[in-house]
Every structure is written in C-alpha cells, then in structure tokens.
Amino acid sequence: MYRSFFLFFIFLCVRLTGQGQQQIAGMVTDVKGQPVEGANIYITGTLDGASSDKTGKFSFTTTQTGTVTLGASYVGYKDFRLTAPVDQMGQLKILLSVREKALEEVVVRASTFSLGKSRTLEKLDALDVVMTGSSNGDIYGALMSLPGTQKVGEDGKLYIRGGDNRETQTFIDGMHVLSPYSVTAQDMPARGRFSPFLFQGIxxxxxxxxxxxxxALSAVLPMDTKDxxxxxxxxxxxxxxxxxxxGSVAFRKSSLSANVNFTDLTLYNKVLPxxxxxxxxxxxxxAEAQYKTTVGARGIFKLYTAYDRTAFIRTFADTLNNVPERDFRLQQDNYYLNATLKxxxxxxxxxxxxxxxxxxxxxxxxARFQRDSYHQNEQELHLKAKLEKNIVPGYRLSTGMEAYLRGYRAIYHDTLQHRLQDQQVNYQLYAAFVDNQVRLLPGVYAxxxxxxxxxxxxxxxxFSPRVSLNYLADHFQVSxxxxxxxxxxxNSVLAAPHENMQQSIATHYILGASxxxxGRxxxxxxxxxxYDQLELLQQQVYHANGYGKSAGFDVYFSDETSVPHLKYNVSYSYNDAARLYRDFPVMSTPLFASRHNARMSGKYYFPALKTYAGVTTTYAxxxxxxxxxxxxxxxxxxxxxxxLDANLTFLVSKQVILYTSCGNITGRQNTYGYRYAPLPDDKGVYQGAPxxxxxxxxxxxxxxxxxKSSSAYDVSSF
Known part of the structure; x- marks a missing residue:
C-alpha cells in the first residue's frame, strides 16, 4: 500500500511539474504612484494568483493559455480587470484608484466574520472552508477555528460565547433553516447538511x-447561494x-443545478473500527436542487430544495442504568424548501x-428498551418581506415583516406498544423590523x-431595541x-408541562476594535x-424563571501577506458563563462551556506541486x-x-482535485465529562464512565x- 501511494505521489509530481507554465509579473500602485502592498492579483476562474509585496511587486505562474482575465483588488480601492493573452502579462503595471464607500458597506458590525464576500478569489469561498485543517469539508467545522466558538467535540455543533447550540441559527438567502445539522448516533459529532460549494458568501x-x-439569543449564520x-x-x-x-445546466437567463451524495460507513468501520x-x-x-433565473433587468428568483435520509442500527448496552442490550434504530427524513425573489x-x-x-x-x-419506539416530527414555515432604500445621502432605511408557523409532536410507545406519551404544540410568531443606518460625521456611523x-x-x-456606533478610519475601526x-x-419544552412560559431574553453588550x-x-x-426568562424545571413543570450571564473577550490575528503562499490565523477566547435553567437546582456553569479556547490555523500553497496544506491546532x-x-x-x-488536524489538497489537473484530511493526528483520547449511574452501588459509589x-x-x-466546466478547479455543482 505504501509503495503504491509513493508511486502515485511521484506520478503526481511529474504530472504537475510537467505542465507548461507561464509567468505573470508586474507592480501595483495607487494614483499617486505609491506601491500598494497586500493587493490580491489573480486569474479569474482559477486558483492562480499572488499578493503584492511592500514594493508593490508580484509574480506567479499559471498553466492557463490563450486569453485570460486578470483581476486585482485591495480594500478601499476599485477592482481592476484586464483581459488579454496570457503571454503578454510578463510586465504589468496595475493602477488602483480609491473607491468611495457606500453607506451600507461602511456601517459594519463588530463580532462579524466573513468567508467569501470579503475574498477576491470567488473560487476560494468554498475552499476556505474545505482547506481549514479541522473542518473535514464542513462549514460548521471551519467556523470553529474562529474566536468566540467553544469546542464541544462529542456534539460538533456551534456553541457561541457561553450559549448553547440552539442559540445560533442558520439562514440561507435570508430564510431560516430549522435543522441545519445531520443527525448522528450518541457522541458522534454532527456535520452541516449543506455543501460549502453551494454558497458565494458565508x-x-x-x-x-x-x-x-x-x-437567536447568541449568533446568526447567514449564507447566500450563488447567482x-x-x-x-x-x-x-x-x-x-x-x-x-x-451539475448545472445554464440557459440564457437562468440555470438549473442538482447534486446527490450517498454516504455509507460500512467499509470505513471495517478498516478503522x-x-x-x-x-x-x-x-x-x-439530494439538493436549485433553479435560478433573472427577473427583468434587476431581479433574481431562486428556488432551492434539499432532502436528506439518515439511518443506522447500533447495538447499545447501557450498563450504568442496568438496561439490557438493545438494537437502537434511528431513521430521519429531513426536507427543506426555500424560494426567494430579490x-x-x-x-x-x-x-x-x-x-x-x-x-x-x-x-x-x-430507544430506551427493546421493542419500544419514539416518533418526533417538527415543521416550520417562514415567510418574509423586506424593503431597503437610501432615503437621502447618509441615511439608509431597511424595514420588513416576517412570520414563523411552527409545529411539533412527540409520541412514545412502550415495549407493549402502549402509547405512554403524546406531546404536541403548534404556534405562530409574527414580527416587524426596522433598521436605520446613519452617517453622523465623517468616519462616524450609527x-x-x-x-x-x-x-x-x-x-x-x-420589543427588541438594538443600537450600534462605529468609528472607521482608513485601517482602524472601533465599535x-x-x-x-x-x-x-x-419545542420539546413547550410541549411538556409548563406554566406562564415566555420567550427567553439575551441582552448583549459588545465593545470591539480592529x-x-x-493583508494583516x-x-x-x-x-x-x-440572560433572562430561561426555561427552568421546578417540581416537574417548566417556568420562565431561569437566568444567567456570560462574559469574556476574544482576540484574533490573521496574516495573508508576510510569508508568500502562507495564510494563517491565531485566536484566543476567554469565557465565564453561569446560568440557572433546565433542571439546574443552583446557578452553575453549563456543561458545554469551557473557560479557555485557543486555535492556530494555517494554509500553505506549494506552487510547484499545485498543493495546499492546511493545519489547525485546537486547545480548550x-x-x-x-x-x-x-x-x-x-x-x-x-x-x-x-x-492537531491537517489536510492536503492536490490540484491534480484543472479537472481533478484530490483531498485528504486527518482529524486528531496524535490520537489523543479527549473526554467530555462523565456520565454516572442514577443509583449508587453496594459500596455507596455512583459508577461513572467518560x-x-x-x-x-x-x-x-x-x-x-x-x-465539464469552463473554469479550472471548479468542483461545484452549483
């Protein structure tokens, strides 16, 4: 096996280095003739590109031939485009002019990170996710390399700044996703249901x-699908x-895309139990599909649908609760439909x-015993309408309305198939919102x-009032x-016995600077x-009497220009959280909250091998x-x-990408707390297991x- 892999690797190197390469070089300056350091220069539709150095110079090689489009961009400047034969790009002079910022661009928020929209290379939108060492190609796994996230390894979901995973909600093209994660067995980390290649901005x-x-009490994850x-x-x-x-079929003003994937861990479990x-x-x-079409000269309509079916049978022995061995069977059907018009x-x-x-x-x-069963169904309909307009220079208004219609039902049958539980709830939630963005003074926005x-x-x-104040200089921002x-x-709480339940509340106070x-x-x-009005179980009945707090700070540093072909980031988060909720008898630190989280993530490109290497180190x-x-x-x-997690992405050819990854290379046995028996043994000791x-x-x-694709290294079906 190792000999075969070695021969394949040698073949790969020969294959890649044997391709004809063309050098592209030049200098980037502003209108005053000053060099621009850190500008992104790239060939559109490919991964070929480089950043300018402190003298404004850049150089990179490409295997492209014929006429190509070269792009250059830098924050605060207008994008540059040049379409010409690639063999005429050996000595380029690129002039970038200052771009006046629009109000909606400068009124930015603290606590926001972008993948995709802030990048110049559109093809790197999804690859930013894939090539994060700890992601294994998962959007949520990649986001866990950012500050403010807390590692909950047995779960795999997003926990933000002392909040549980329900407090972070996902939106696709502005519309809510009820269940964005795949279902898994106990203590198996979940993954996101959606491919990163579906989106142009995260x-x-x-x-x-x-x-x-x-x-959403803690965080939101809005993602925009491609046009x-x-x-x-x-x-x-x-x-x-x-x-x-x-794949996608493109028409004159529309396109139809579809994708299907089947996953089976049978072979993997045999090789690596x-x-x-x-x-x-x-x-x-x-399976997923999307139809997109332009509407008139200024509109676009998108219709997206997705379906997932997951199933497995696991032989389960619960020795702590003295439950006989049983074959735990799970099956989930997950449907999602999204239609938007802009x-x-x-x-x-x-x-x-x-x-x-x-x-x-x-x-x-x-579920709990052999021959019992538990059925749980959830549904949601989300409707939204929104209007945005620049009323006068320096003032932008956004307003809209939305509605949520939700339903939930849970039925439990015992081993004799007697119905012991039938809980259900149906409700509607209506909302109206208004957002005022104002330029108060030069550089001051509210x-x-x-x-x-x-x-x-x-x-x-x-009523939810929200206020922000931002000061922006050329490179500095305070919010x-x-x-x-x-x-x-x-929904499981709302369907259970309760009294005077209300919506939970989180009040945020944030101060940030960047x-x-x-490129740094x-x-x-x-x-x-x-936190206020959290659900609290008192005498087997839920009340909205819970409360809590979460305080801390995040530090983040990223660098894309100091070392050629290297992009890396370092983050540290401190969190002190406590709450009285659910079945807690006293105010305590929630089980998912860790006080210290630190990460270092890097990505290096080997031009000669057309290979990206990604490494992520995570500590909690x-x-x-x-x-x-x-x-x-x-x-x-x-x-x-x-x-310690790592991956390698081999760009074997313009049509083939080989991706490999390994999570927790050292094999360290991490634990996430302990479970204990409900009753002590003969010695008065509660037996536990990690x-x-x-x-x-x-x-x-x-x-x-x-x-089939007109762009190199394009593995997306959308």
Whole structure:
C-alpha cells in the first residue's frame, strides 16, 4: 500500500511539474504612484494568483493559455480587470484608484466574520472552508477555528460565547433553516447538511446582529447561494465513505443545478473500527436542487430544495442504568424548501420576498428498551418581506415583516406498544423590523433598529431595541453595540408541562476594535450577555424563571501577506458563563462551556506541486461536569482538550482535485465529562464512565472530478 501511494505521489509530481507554465509579473500602485502592498492579483476562474509585496511587486505562474482575465483588488480601492493573452502579462503595471464607500458597506458590525464576500478569489469561498485543517469539508467545522466558538467535540455543533447550540441559527438567502445539522448516533459529532460549494458568501455574526434576524439569543449564520450559473458543468466525487455527483445546466437567463451524495460507513468501520457495535452502519442519502433565473433587468428568483435520509442500527448496552442490550434504530427524513425573489425598482428601492419550509421526521426504535419506539416530527414555515432604500445621502432605511408557523409532536410507545406519551404544540410568531443606518460625521456611523414580535403561544408582545456606533478610519475601526434578543424555548419544552412560559431574553453588550493593514488583521472584542426568562424545571413543570450571564473577550490575528503562499490565523477566547435553567437546582456553569479556547490555523500553497496544506491546532480547557460522589452540583472539571488536524489538497489537473484530511493526528483520547449511574452501588459509589467521541481520529480521502466546466478547479455543482 505504501509503495503504491509513493508511486502515485511521484506520478503526481511529474504530472504537475510537467505542465507548461507561464509567468505573470508586474507592480501595483495607487494614483499617486505609491506601491500598494497586500493587493490580491489573480486569474479569474482559477486558483492562480499572488499578493503584492511592500514594493508593490508580484509574480506567479499559471498553466492557463490563450486569453485570460486578470483581476486585482485591495480594500478601499476599485477592482481592476484586464483581459488579454496570457503571454503578454510578463510586465504589468496595475493602477488602483480609491473607491468611495457606500453607506451600507461602511456601517459594519463588530463580532462579524466573513468567508467569501470579503475574498477576491470567488473560487476560494468554498475552499476556505474545505482547506481549514479541522473542518473535514464542513462549514460548521471551519467556523470553529474562529474566536468566540467553544469546542464541544462529542456534539460538533456551534456553541457561541457561553450559549448553547440552539442559540445560533442558520439562514440561507435570508430564510431560516430549522435543522441545519445531520443527525448522528450518541457522541458522534454532527456535520452541516449543506455543501460549502453551494454558497458565494458565508457571514458569521457572533452577536450584535441587525433587527432582520430574530429567534437567536447568541449568533446568526447567514449564507447566500450563488447567482445564475454562467456555464453548463458537471462533476462527480467519490471516497471510501461516499460517492456523489451533479451539475448545472445554464440557459440564457437562468440555470438549473442538482447534486446527490450517498454516504455509507460500512467499509470505513471495517478498516478503522470505532468504539460502537454497529448492526447497520451509518448511511445517508442527500439530494439538493436549485433553479435560478433573472427577473427583468434587476431581479433574481431562486428556488432551492434539499432532502436528506439518515439511518443506522447500533447495538447499545447501557450498563450504568442496568438496561439490557438493545438494537437502537434511528431513521430521519429531513426536507427543506426555500424560494426567494430579490429585485430593485427604477427608484433604487431594493425589495425582497421569501418563503421557506422545513419538515423533520425522526423515528427511534428500541430507544430506551427493546421493542419500544419514539416518533418526533417538527415543521416550520417562514415567510418574509423586506424593503431597503437610501432615503437621502447618509441615511439608509431597511424595514420588513416576517412570520414563523411552527409545529411539533412527540409520541412514545412502550415495549407493549402502549402509547405512554403524546406531546404536541403548534404556534405562530409574527414580527416587524426596522433598521436605520446613519452617517453622523465623517468616519462616524450609527445604527438604530428595532424588532417587534408577537408570540401567539404566550399572547405576548416583545420589543427588541438594538443600537450600534462605529468609528472607521482608513485601517482602524472601533465599535460599540447594545441590543436585546428574544428566542422561543425549544419545542420539546413547550410541549411538556409548563406554566406562564415566555420567550427567553439575551441582552448583549459588545465593545470591539480592529486594525487591518496590508493583508494583516488584528481584532479584539469584549462582551457581556445577560440572560433572562430561561426555561427552568421546578417540581416537574417548566417556568420562565431561569437566568444567567456570560462574559469574556476574544482576540484574533490573521496574516495573508508576510510569508508568500502562507495564510494563517491565531485566536484566543476567554469565557465565564453561569446560568440557572433546565433542571439546574443552583446557578452553575453549563456543561458545554469551557473557560479557555485557543486555535492556530494555517494554509500553505506549494506552487510547484499545485498543493495546499492546511493545519489547525485546537486547545480548550476542561469542561465542567457533575460528580454525584462529591458535594455540590456542577463540582468537577474534566481534563483539557487538544487536537492537531491537517489536510492536503492536490490540484491534480484543472479537472481533478484530490483531498485528504486527518482529524486528531496524535490520537489523543479527549473526554467530555462523565456520565454516572442514577443509583449508587453496594459500596455507596455512583459508577461513572467518560463521555468520548466514537473514535479518537478520523481519516478521509476523496477525489473530485469536473467532467465539464469552463473554469479550472471548479468542483461545484452549483
């Protein structure tokens, strides 16, 4: 096996270095003739490019031939484009002129990170995600390399600044996604349902977000799908875990895209067994399609649909609870439909209309005992309309309305198939929002917004005021944000016995500063979140009497220009969280919150080999847990978490990409607290077992092949 891999690697090197290469070089200056350091220069539709040095000079090689389009960009300057034969680009002089900022561009928020829209190379939007060492090609895994996120390895979901995973909500083209994660077995980290190649921009707000977004106490993840495909393309991918394919058909003003993937861990588990006994290993079928068309001269309509089916059977032995061995069976069907229309009138009024539907059906057989069953169904309809317009120079208004219609039902049958539980809830939530962006003084911008919600479940009105103040210099920014955010409790809580339940509240206080210069970014933020009206279980009945707090700070540094071909970032987050909620008898640190989180992530490009290498190191201090053998409630701290993750992306040819990754290379056995028996043994000791992921490390190798595309290294079906 090793000999075969070595021969393949030698062939790969010969194949890549044998391709004819053309050198592109030149200098980038501003209108005053001063060199521009850190500008991005690239050939559109490819991964070929470089950054200018401190003298403004740049140089890189490409295998492209004939006529190409060269692009150059830098923050605060107008984009540059040149279409010419590639053999005439050996000595270029690129002149960048200052671009006057529009109001909507400069009124930025603290606590926001962008993947895609802030990048010049559009092809790197998805590859930024894929080539993050710890991501394994998952959007949520890549976002965990950012500050403010907390490592919950047995779960895999986003936990932001002391909040649980429900407090972070996902939106596609402005519309809510009810269930963005794949379903997994216990202690197996979940992955996002959506491919990063579907999106042209991924914006992640860690707090202080605008009034358009509600029903999220901590963070929002808005993602924008790509516009109409300009060319017809098709591709396939395969690995020992999965196989799939898809493509796009481009018409004159529209395009139709589709993609399907099948995942089966049978072979992988045979070669690299995990800690579980599988009767039927994890299988998943995922299909998605999108139709996009321009509407008139200024509009675009998008219709996106996705379906996932996941199933597995795991032999489960719960020795702590003295439950006999059983074959735990899970099947989930997850449907999502999203339709949006964006247009602009002749008077430059931007209009948006959207509708999104989600339906998730979960079936658990042998859930607690052999021959019992548990069925859980959730559905949601989200409707939204929005208007945006620059009223006068220096003032932009955004306003809109939306509605959520939700339903939930959970049914449990015992081993004799007697219905012991049938809980359900249906409710509507209506909201109106307004957002005012104002230029107060040169470099000083303010945002005053409000959101009014009516929750039919509690017959209550809630008002969410939000205010931000930003000062922007050429490279420096200071932001201060205050805002109030509401979110309905989980459907399982609303369906359970309760009294006077209300929406939970989080009040954000954020102060941040950032400095960006020549491809380097330093960002620091401090925050405080006050929680009120959290669900609290008192005498087996839920009340809205819980409360809590979360305070801390984040530091982030990234550098894309100091070392040629190297991009890296370093982040550190400190968090001090405590809350009284759910079944907590006293105010305590939640089980998912770790005080210290640090990460270092880097990506290096080897031009001669056409290869990207990504590495991520993650550290998290030990999380709290409850040991019933000790006094107190949350009374113990687990050992620290550490993981070293890496990946390699080989650009084998313009149509073939080989991707490999390894999670937790060192094989360190990380633990995430302990579970204990409900009753003590004969010696009065509560027996416990550590909570661990199903495997210490994870290996992946996959091949992505573009069967037809007008762009090099384009493995996206959309």
């Amino acid at each position: 914006n992640f707000s860690l707090g202080g977000y605008e009034s358009e977004f509600g029903q 109409v495909a300009g060319s017809t393309k098709a591709g396939i991918n395969f690995s020992p875990l999965s196989a799939g394919g898809g 995990d800690r579980y006994a599988w009767k039927k290993p994890y299988q998943s079928l995922a 247009t602009k009138t002749r008077h430059n009024t931007h209009l948006f209309f959207g509708a999104a539907g989600s339906y998730v059906a979960n079936r658990y057989d042998n 945002n005053a917004s409000g959101r009014m919600e009516y929750a039919q479940f509690s017959s209550a009105w809630n 201060a944000i205050w805002g109030r955010y509401y979110q309905m409790p989980d 400095y960006e210069y020549r 970014l330093v960002k620091a933020e401090t925050y405080y979140k006050q 201090s030990g999380r709290p847990y409850r040991d019933p053998n000790r006094d107190g409630y949350i009374n113990a701290i687990d050992k620290d978490y550490f993981s 909570v661990m992921a199903s495997r210490n490390n994870f290996f992946y190798i996959g091949v992505f092949i573009s069967l």
